[in-house]
Amino acid sequence: MVSRAFVSMCSCASYRPEEVREAVERLLAGLSFTVPSGVRILVKPNLVAPRNAGLSCTHPAVVRAVCEGLLERGAEVMVGDSPAFGTTYAVARAAGLTRALADLPVRIVRFTPSRPVRLACGVTVKLPREALCADLVVNLPRLKAHDQLLVTAAAKNLFGCVVGLQKPLLHARLGERGDLFFRMILEVAELLPVGLNILDAIVAMEGRGPTGGRPRALGFLLASKNAVALDTALYLALGLSPERVPLWETALRMRLFGARPEEVALPADLPDLSDFRLPERLSPVTFHPLRLLRGMLKRLFLRLPFA
Numbered sequence: 001m002v003s004r005a006f007v008s009m010c011s012c013a014s015y016r017p018e019e020v021r022e023a024v025e026r027l028l029a030g031l032s033f034t035v036p037s038g039v040r041i042l043v044k045p046n047l048v049a050p051r052n053a054g055l056s057c058t059h060p061a062v063v064r065a066v067c068e069g070l071l072e073r074g075a076e077v078m079v080g081d082s083p084a085f086g087t088t089y090a091v092a093r094a095a096g097l098t099r100a101l102a103d104l105p106v107r108i109v110r111f112t113p114s115r116p117v118r119l120a121c122g123v124t125v126k127l128p129r130e131a132l133c134a135d136l137v138v139n140l141p142r143l144k145a146h147d148q149l150l151v152t153a154a155a156k157n158l159f160g161c162v163v164g165l166q167k168p169l170l171h172a173r174l175g176e177r178g179d180l181f182f183r184m185i186l187e188v189a190e191l192l193p194v195g196l197n198i199l200d201a202i203v204a205m206e207g208r209g210p211t212g213g214r215p216r217a218l219g220f221l222l223a224s225k226n227a228v229a230l231d232t233a234l235y236l237a238l239g240l241s242p243e244r245v246p247l248w249e250t251a252l253r254m255r256l257f258g259a260r261p262e263e264v265a266l267p268a269d270l271p272d273l274s275d276f277r278l279p280e281r282l283s284p285v286t287f288h289p290l291r292l293l294r295g296m297l298k299r300l301f302l303r304l305p306f307a
Helices: 017-030 060-072 088-095 154-161 166-174 178-191 227-237 246-253 289-302
Strands: 005-011 040-045 076-081 107-110 113-118 124-128 136-140 142-146 150-152 194-206 214-224
Touching (some): 005 227, 017 214, 040 060, 040 154, 060 076, 060 136, 060 194, 088 107, 124 166, 124 178, 136 154, 154 178, 154 194, 154 246, 178 227, 227 246
Parallel strands (some): 040 136, 076 107, 136 194, 142 194
Antiparallel strands (some): 005 214, 142 150, 194 214
16 A cells, blocks of 8 residues: 555635634644644745745745744744845845834744755755754745746746755756756755644736736645645646646656555645636746846845835
8 A cells, every 4th residue: 555645735715813813723732733742843935036026935924824823833933035036134024024023022034055065966055054954844835836937836936945046047057958857856855853734825926927917716724744745636636647737747756655646635615727828838947147247246236225
């Protein structure tokens, strides 16, 4: 008998705090999620950029509800990410996260790079000390279309733990070797001590994400202790095949647990999302020199005090 990773879903029609908090508690109970008192947890939302932050970033109501649930279980909680553009604090402010967490004993942290870590695929990355030294990482992606990877969810969100300018440089260096680039993303996700993934799909982004798409109200949260299994459940709901999704195809080749549908215990009420608008054609993963230079200048500008 094949063991299966459990994926749980809970309807949540709006971002009203009490409704989100109730949905998160139902998910935690459904997954039998418990932590020892005093455990150190990094909550990792998607804080991609100041642009369109209300839609491109994980909603602050979801982040707060999860932090409250962890604090009630006796955890020490910090929240952090390494944005593609801008500083952690600037993007957190733009997304409404600093205000949402202001009255909680939770720190928003700027990632500091660890010593270099060599992945099994041969790529060396610097991951944040805040993630590697945490007892547990709780991953809070937002469901979005993605113009390079088709769709972004749990595994891709963990690539945000690669600190700072490494991400665009890795795009430039490895982008033309697509399978290696996708393998690197999945190996980063596998290396981190992730114990819980909750996908914000209350209002998702369709079209040309991850920052410029359109809102689409879906009204649910999806959760699993296994990031790959959560993504597989999502791909099935979207009616996709591995050939269309680079990360899924690579996860299957790597034989990661949760990549095969038969390894996932799906929610009975998993919705049909086959009409969700995704890019018809993917953009190149690689960043050519001019694009890389523009991106680095934009990043530097957004870090200036007046930006």
